[in-house]
Amino acid sequence: MAVTIETPNSPRTRKQANWEKYGWLFMRLSGPLLVVLIFTHLISNLVVGEGIKAIDFAFVAGKWADPFWQGWDLAMLWLALIHGTNGMRTIVNDYVERASIRKGLNVTLWAVGGLLILLGTLVIFTFDPCPAGAAAELLPSFCPAS
Amino acid sequence: MAEQAIAEVASFHVTLMIRRFDPEVDSEPKWVDYDVEMFGTDRVLDALHKVKWEIDGSLTFRRSCAHGVCGSDAMRINGRNRLACKTLIKDLDISQPIYIEPIKGLPVEKDLIVDMNPFYQAYKDINPFLMASDNPTKERLQSPEDRARYDDTTKCILCAACTTSCPVFWTDGQYFGPAAIVNAHRFIFDSRDEGAQVRIDILNDKEGVWRCRTTFNCTEACPRGIEVTKAIAEVKQAILRGRP
Numbered sequence: 001m002a003v004t005i006e007t008p009n010s011p012r013t014r015k016q017a018n019w020e021k022y023g024w025l026f027m028r029l030s031g032p033l034l035v036v037l038i039f040t041h042l043i044s045n046l047v048v049g050e051g052i053k054a055i056d057f058a059f060v061a062g063k064w065a066d067p068f069w070q071g072w073d074l075a076m077l078w079l080a081l082i083h084g085t086n087g088m089r090t091i092v093n094d095y096v097e098r099a100s101i102r103k104g105l106n107v108t109l110w111a112v113g114g115l116l117i118l119l120g121t122l123v124i125f126t127f128d129p130c131p132a133g134a135a136a137e138l139l140p141s142f143c144p145a146s
Numbered sequence: 147m148a149e150q151a152i153a154e155v156a157s158f159h160v161t162l163m164i165r166r167f168d169p170e171v172d173s174e175p176k177w178v179d180y181d182v183e184m185f186g187t188d189r190v191l192d193a194l195h196k197v198k199w200e201i202d203g204s205l206t207f208r209r210s211c212a213h214g215v216c217g218s219d220a221m222r223i224n225g226r227n228r229l230a231c232k233t234l235i236k237d238l239d240i241s242q243p244i245y246i247e248p249i250k251g252l253p254v255e256k257d258l259i260v261d262m263n264p265f266y267q268a269y270k271d272i273n274p275f276l277m278a279s280d281n282p283t284k285e286r287l288q289s290p291e292d293r294a295r296y297d298d299t300t301k302c303i304l305c306a307a308c309t310t311s312c313p314v315f316w317t318d319g320q321y322f323g324p325a326a327i328v329n330a331h332r333f334i335f336d337s338r339d340e341g342a343q344v345r346i347d348i349l350n351d352k353e354g355v356w357r358c359r360t361t362f363n364c365t366e367a368c369p370r371g372i373e374v375t376k377a378i379a380e381v382k383q384a385i386l387r388g389r390p
């Protein structure tokens with residue numbers, strides 16, 4: 001007698017090429033890199049020299065006059081935001097069952113992440129310690145307005 | 147004399163709280179408690195037998211070998227996936243009721259029986275058989291080292307304890323799950339097999355190995371002591387390398 005095996009309720013559909021492998025790899029590589037980037041950043045800003053008291057507009061402007069720190073902060077910004085957004089995407093994919101809601105949340109996530117990256121990058125390259133028309137007590141001493 | 151020795155085995159009362167569901171009567175599963183007298187040598191499976199044979203014959207569960215070989219009686223006992231036939235009652239805290247539920251993430255059909263088809267389908271999808279193109283006129287030889295490479299994953303009995311302990315599988319029934327990956331590992335790292343590439347491609351899927359969050363629930367659940375999470379990590383590495 002022939003045995004018929006019942007077909008399962010939802011057959012697996014063979015999906016096209018996907019980026020999951022690269023996403024996974026990115027998380028593994030950016031993670032350790034971020035640990036180094038962030039802790040060096042924290043120590044050099046908050047601990048060495050005058051420490052936390054040295055931080056003001058002038059300090060930030062001084063750092064970003066140096067392409068090395070610009071590159072450092074840029075790497076930190078991009079890696080952290082992509083790492084974080086991709087992590088959130090993972091959680092959404094794990095726990096949101098409805099395809100439409102999942103899609104909506106993921107699009108929102110990347111839109112917000114992309115916007116933050118854009119704004120951050122803009123600030124790193126166009127930071128002005130003496131914005132015109134700002135209240136004088138907020139500005140560093142070397143600004144012409146004060 | 148012999149009778150005396152048997153009488154010496156300590157007996158005790160335990161309460162079983164069993165998650166029961168009869169699709170013809172219930173709309174929701176419910177907890178039902180049973181008091182049974184058991185002995186120090188008894189396993190949870192013996193307690194289930196006692197209930198079924200002496201108290202309520204309608205209690206439904208799967209078991210076949212009763213000795214940890216066939217993999218049919220995986221269930222959630224006190225919140226952990228185990229084989230009822232390998233869990234001694236005296237090893238559990240019997241001052242409290244013992245909670246017994248069906249494994250999670252697969253549709254419950256009745257009482258402790260779940261629909262295993264989605265689980266088996268994931269297993270079938272990874273081609274769980276030797277793929278070799280040569281003409282088998284004599285046995286395929288293999289060195290002990292090559293055999294040892296995948297020894298751990300040959301022990302799987304397809305009980306589903308791992309897959310149904312995985313939080314990713316609970317929320318995403320499309321995930322291949324640990325058991326399918328373990329069985330793919332068994333062939334991917336077999337020197338006689340030629341289908342590694344095929345299986346690597348299958349598991350390099352959105353619902354493949356990359357879903358794994360290294361939660362380690364599967365390794366803890368496996369009644370055969372297979373290092374499931376490690377096997378999954380090895381398959382991930384094989385995919386990254388593009389070969390076993």
Ligand code: SF4
Pocket residue numbers: 217301302303304305306307308309324325328367368369370371372374
């Ligand atoms: S890997 Fe272990 S827990 Fe998973 S199905 Fe096989 S024997 Fe069961």
Ligand code: FES
Pocket residue numbers: 208209210211212213214215216217218219220229230231232
């Ligand atoms: S009944 Fe066979 S493994 Fe438990």
